[in-house]
């Protein structure tokens with residue numbers, strides 16, 4: 666995964682890692698996510714089955730009401746691709762892949778936690794901060810303004826959203842995802858079951874598994890972390906009761 670990141674960056678002229686330029690505004694962040702998201706969904710295609718798209722949009726609307734802070738224009742979309750994955754773009758565009766819905770057996774609690782996990786990457790600005798760090802202000806503005814090389818910059822953004830966010834951000838997304846799912850009326854203990862499912866898929870199909878949870882921290886650490894948070898919050902649910 667890290668190798669991919671380097672390749673993407675090498676293809677963007679003038680882009681360096683660790684650039685310290687100014688931070689983009691919220692309006693720019695939203696536009697960045699929409700432009701890069703449009704590029705991303707052209708690659709995979711939008712799901713057209715209304716049963717599935719309605720399932721995602723109604724659960725997404727529940728999560729949006731519970732998200733903190735709620736002031737992004739969250740937009741939950743489904744891709745017609747059998748990869749087991751879900752990703753967040755800066756500013757509120759969130760995609761869940763058809764393969765993920767299948768792996769979760771269309772279970773509403775499970776989908777709610779996955780969407781809430783991704784929502785946290787937006788709400789806590791994990792997504793935009795990483796893109797700023799990796800691509801720098803100038804490249805982001807070039808993308809927003811549609812300047813030369815904007816297509817390649819959009820690809821670079823799409824490559825970044827496929828990577829995990831590192832230990833602290835992923836743990837935070839797991840915890841806040843549980844909290845927001847709980848506040849939206851879903852069973853937060855489902856996180857344990859979802860992480861166990863990912864662990865099983867990863868053991869069975871390690872090469873196919875491009876998931877929000879693929880690398881760091883490991884799934885067993887996340888299961889333990891999730892159980893600890895459920896205990897701390899005093900939740901008892903259908904999937905785990907400490």
Ligand SMILES: [Zn+2]
Nearest residue numbers: 830835838877
């Ligand atoms: Zn994540």
